[in-house]
Amino acid sequence: MAQRSDEVKAVEQVDKRLMVGGRWRDASGGATFAVEDPSTGEALCEVADASREDAFAALDAAAGAQASWAARAPRERGEILRRGFEILMERQDELALLMTLEMGKPLAEARGEIAYAAEFLRWFSEEAVRVSGGYATSPDGKSRFLIMKRPVGPSMLITPWNFPMAMGTRKIGPAVAAGCTMVLKPAQQTPLCALALAGILEEAGLPEGVLSVLPTTDPGGVTEPLLRDGRIRKVSFTGSTGVGRTLLEQSSEQVLRTSMELGGNAPFLVFGDADLDAAVEGAMQAKMRNIGEACTAANRFYVHESVAAEFSRRLGERMGALSVGRGTEDGVQVGPLIDARAREKVQRLVDDAVGRGARVVVGGEAAEGPGYFYRPTVLENVSQESDMYATEIFGPVAPVSVFSTDDEALSAANDTEYGLVSYVYTSDVTRALRVSEALETGMVGLNQGIVSNPAAPFGGVKHSGLGREGGTVGIEEFLDTKYVGIGGLGTV
Known part of the structure; x- marks a missing residue:
């Protein structure tokens, strides 16, 4: 009975609504869907089912918050991630139980994933203050090169069901560190971990508008309009190669930056x-x-x-x-x-x-x-x-x-x-x-x-994807490089 009570508590503690721009709300129209326990085939709970209308509300929030969020001090962004790391580790056992219930992996392995997920927040809390540019003299000595790094902008993050917490932090960590706002669409099978993570980041001090989380039974109807809108500037996806190809096609219309961690063999x-x-x-x-x-x-x-x-x-x-x-x-x-x-x-x-x-x-x-x-x-x-x-x-x-x-x-x-x-x-x-x-x-x-x-660059070649996550290069996926040529200085 005690175990059953713990299971009920783990599920009940999670807000089942959408997080839109840092605020919890029901889905438009009040739609919900069931989350299943794969070890029993029974429903654990109902969560809000995001629609196209909800997706655009999230995009409005992300676009509206981008400038102010990018202007926040890197140290401040890093400290939010660090607090998120600490909360994840404090709640490792209850979060592991939640993961086991909605995804199925044994508790010991779920605890390991929570620790792994937390490490991405710690790693990128440290990388936030290490974004650097450069200054150099041109080869002919007549000008100077000033290299700047800036956030790429509002980002769409799409995560799979098999590592429901770690794939969230592996994308959210560098986006927060770089100064990007985010719309996260978790897998339909495992939305509870993503919603729990959103609550933890809210508690850690992430400002309103920076993160939205949209569980949905209509992933194409939610993501495609946002990718074609023009305000999303980056899409980071982990999942099958087939879906990745579709997202690349959709991203091409607005020439979006893409990170694709796709299938393996x-x-x-x-x-x-x-x-x-x-x-x-x-x-x-x-x-x-x-x-x-x-x-x-x-x-x-x-x-x-x-x-x-x-x-x-x-x-x-x-x-x-x-x-x-x-x-x-x-x-x-x-x-x-x-x-x-x-x-x-x-x-x-x-x-x-x-x-x-x-x-x-x-x-x-x-x-x-x-x-x-x-x-x-x-x-x-x-x-x-x-x-x-x-x-x-x-x-x-x-x-x-x-x-x-x-x-x-x-x-x-x-x-x-x-x-x-x-x-x-x-x-x-x-x-x-x-x-x-x-x-x-x-x-x-x-x-x-x-x-x-988390400290190593993760990613593949051929049909296994584009870009890298983690390591010192992971944050680069969420940064644009700007070059300023300075003339009139003559030779040194």
Whole structure:
């Protein structure tokens, strides 16, 4: 009963209305929609359902507040983010429970995401005061170059359901630090974390007008008119490549600055000289973080023929020993997938691979009971022609194939339109550098299964996106560069 009481309290504490320009209000017309618990299939609550009218109210607020917000001292903007960081960490447990209820990941992992999310606020609180320009003499000595940085302006932020708090702070952090106002549209499946974050930033001192949050069941109807309006000057999106292409088309009309963190199809390479214990541990991290529902998740395992059988056996033992269940329960390590459609997709991909000759080492089927659970799965001898090698699995399935030569492994790894992240396990320094340079991805995990870090530039190449989030370059995505040429000074 105590657990149930905590769950009810976690949901009740969140304001379910829209935040428009820093003020809480019902959706125009009073529309709402249900938020579902993926571990039970039952509704947790109803939240306001934003419309086109609400979207333009949010845009009016963002455009109206932009000039005054940009004029605020960088230190002041940084201190707001720092206070937000502190509040997130103080409420880590209750926010983790909220995340588990609406998204499904186990509590321990949800706590980890809250800490990860908070770090983006801390990181960009420090970057806010480090935005700098430059001054230089022209090569002919006849003029001077003055380089200035200014906020790009009102920004549309669109976040996914799989990391509902961290993807919010990864975008809000640099936007606040740079001096941009924002309209945030969270995923329909997970609006509660975004609304909770908005309340925390309000408490931390974010002025009215700077942030609006618009949960909606009509994402296209809410975002497209704003992108075509002309007052939004930046769009930052994390989600599927298909939706990213659509947003790029819509953004082209007003020539908007864009950041696109899109789909992945990460290869995980294990060479014959790898530390196999470390490789299996890294595989567990790269595959099972967030139940496999991550763009950085290892999607294709290529293992050298000399260690493939042993690797598959060890990985199967580790995956098979994981506890599956509702994320709020003690000891649970694997929660549900986000919805029935996601589980059906995973099963279809597994069935296709098995039909093409793959062998199930462990798992391979949905778990019983309510909710959208799928058993952790390892497949070996997976054909390169299998659908899962061309599709982001987004589930707890590790398909293993065998390679003989380095060139064979690299060719297979790069044989995809995506290029977000790769993972490499080897003890040979020369091979490590050669392979890392040859992989066509924006990030490489070398002898490690996690690459995400607020202090590092996150992003991909090819169809995995444009721009970078985090690191020292993350704030640049929300800044314009202005050059002033100064004449009449002569030579020095």
